[in-house]
Amino acid sequence: MILFILCFILFVIGLYGVIMQRNLIKIIIGFAIMEYSVILFLILIGYIDAATVPIISESFESGPFVDPLPQAMILTAIVIGLATKALLLSVAIRLYKKYGSFDIREMKNLRG
Amino acid sequence: MELYLIIMLALMILGSIYSLHAKDLLSAVVSYGIVGFALVISFLLLQAPDLAIVQVVVEIITLIIMIAVITNTTHETESKKLGLGAIFYSVSVLLFVTVALLFMSRFAFVLNSFGQHVTRMADNYVGSVAETGSANIITGIIFHFRAYDTLGEATVLFTAVIGVICILRHEELKAPDAVKIDVIQTMPKGMTLVVKNICQFLAPVIFLFGAYVAIHGHLSPGGGFTGGVIMASAFIFQILAGGSVLDKLRKEKWRLELSESVAIFSFLLLAVLGLLIASALVFFANFLPTGNIGELVSGGIIPIGNVIIGIEVCAAISSIFVALLIYKDEELG
Numbered sequence: 434m435i436l437f438i439l440c441f442i443l444f445v446i447g448l449y450g451v452i453m454q455r456n457l458i459k460i461i462i463g464f465a466i467m468e469y470s471v472i473l474f475l476i477l478i479g480y481i482d483a484a485t486v487p488i489i490s491e492s493f494e495s496g497p498f499v500d501p502l503p504q505a506m507i508l509t510a511i512v513i514g515l516a517t518k519a520l521l522l523s524v525a526i527r528l529y530k531k532y533g534s535f536d537i538r539e540m541k542n543l544r545g
Numbered sequence: 546m547e548l549y550l551i552i553m554l555a556l557m558i559l560g561s562i563y564s565l566h567a568k569d570l571l572s573a574v575v576s577y578g579i580v581g582f583a584l585v586i587s588f589l590l591l592q593a594p595d596l597a598i599v600q601v602v603v604e605i606i607t608l609i610i611m612i613a614v615i616t617n618t619t620h621e622t623e624s625k626k627l628g629l630g631a632i633f634y635s636v637s638v639l640l641f642v643t644v645a646l647l648f649m650s651r652f653a654f655v656l657n658s659f660g661q662h663v664t665r666m667a668d669n670y671v672g673s674v675a676e677t678g679s680a681n682i683i684t685g686i687i688f689h690f691r692a693y694d695t696l697g698e699a700t701v702l703f704t705a706v707i708g709v710i711c712i713l714r715h716e717e718l719k720a721p722d723a724v725k726i727d728v729i730q731t732m733p734k735g736m737t738l739v740v741k742n743i744c745q746f747l748a749p750v751i752f753l754f755g756a757y758v759a760i761h762g763h764l765s766p767g768g769g770f771t772g773g774v775i776m777a778s779a780f781i782f783q784i785l786a787g788g789s790v791l792d793k794l795r796k797e798k799w800r801l802e803l804s805e806s807v808a809i810f811s812f813l814l815l816a817v818l819g820l821l822i823a824s825a826l827v828f829f830a831n832f833l834p835t836g837n838i839g840e841l842v843s844g845g846i847i848p849i850g851n852v853i854i855g856i857e858v859c860a861a862i863s864s865i866f867v868a869l870l871i872y873k874d875e876e877l878g
Binding site for chain 2 (some may be wrong): 438440448482485516518
């Protein structure tokens with residue numbers, strides 16, 4: 434239970450970073466921290482005591498497996514996360530070229 | 546076991562707090578790396594080697610991309626002026642965040658305690674391994690039971706890459722009488738001779754390892770996503786060490802975009818072939834014989850799907866990096 438609460442604390446730190454920080458790169462870091470905490474939370478839920486990796490093998494006995502479903506879903510989500518982070522960073526780099534700063538307080542010009 | 550995980554989570558929390566409050570952006574990005582690498586160790590402790598392999602490579606590529614973005618920019622963050630409005634804002638944000646944490650903590654009491662999870666859906670998947678013929682149950686789920694999801698994820702990846710390429714394109718170059726801002730550069734700069742030579746030995750080996758992980762995805766930890774990320778890291782390694790010429794990068798980007806599009810199209814084709822050939826009219830039906838579990842040639846269409854997804858992920862991540870590099874080069878030139 435304490436693990437779940439620590440995971441929520443990590444999520445909330447990311448949320449705090451997204452709302453509170455004024456630097457675009459730090460906002461993106463906040464997003465990434467939120468993503469990691471959600472990923473870790475789902476894997477923590479799927480863990481079973483004394484269970485093994487969900488791979489069938491003859492060399493060692495295959496006992497009860499940990500839940501393979503969250504692992505399968507998260508595997509794709511990690512790679513997607515990299516692409517979406519790159520998308521956010523490319524928006525940030527474009528804004529830097531336009532305004533000369535990563536500070537969102539400088540970005541007041543609404544015309545495209 | 547639980548103690549180790551608590552230590553790892555504490556490390557992640559400390560790293561994230563430091564990275565959000567660091568004065569210099571470079572140290573913020575580096576300490577953000579702590580969070581990702583602690584996550585890798587947590588995955589290993591939680592019996593998820595597939596995720597650990599993919600996360601360690603993804604984390605490195607993320608750090609490289611982030612550092613590439615913040616080089617030649619202002620690293621220092623501006624110091625905040627403490628006005629009355631700023632204090633009011635901080636207090637209300639802290640209040641909101643605390644309330645959110647309290648609401649979320651309710652779930653920790655409702656859920657089964659750590660390690661006492663009861664599988665329901667996964668019981669069917671583990672029970673019907675013979676149907677997929679894949680020794681790695683995770684790969685079996687990705688390419689058989691939830692193949693439709695995987696198609697969606699591949700499409701999201703494709704869309705994100707298209708978005709990156711569109712955002713980073715220089716509009717000025719499209720104008721008819723625009724002056725080309727190409728730097729006249731024939732020899733790539735790169736790093737020193739020692740790094741270049743060692744990299745020429747290592748990059749093919751890394752690429753081969755990525756291909757191995759992708760092809761053996763149905764037998765051992767790994768699969769198309771993991772192998773693709775490792776292969777992309779070999780590309781990035783080569784470009785970083787050997788340096789690059791803008792013209793060659795443009796050609797390389799075109800090739801990568803082409804191979805990504807062809808890969809996602811052939812994944813769709815594989816799905817439609819299953820619909821046409823197999824007697825059961827199912828999208829992604831496994832129309833090849835599944836063979837014996839644990840052999841290289843087994844699992845029907847699963848190894849083919851792994852290879853296709855590997856090519857797609859490799860091309861996607863490499864083209865993100867190449868697009869970023871071209872943008873940076875053109876900006877300097």
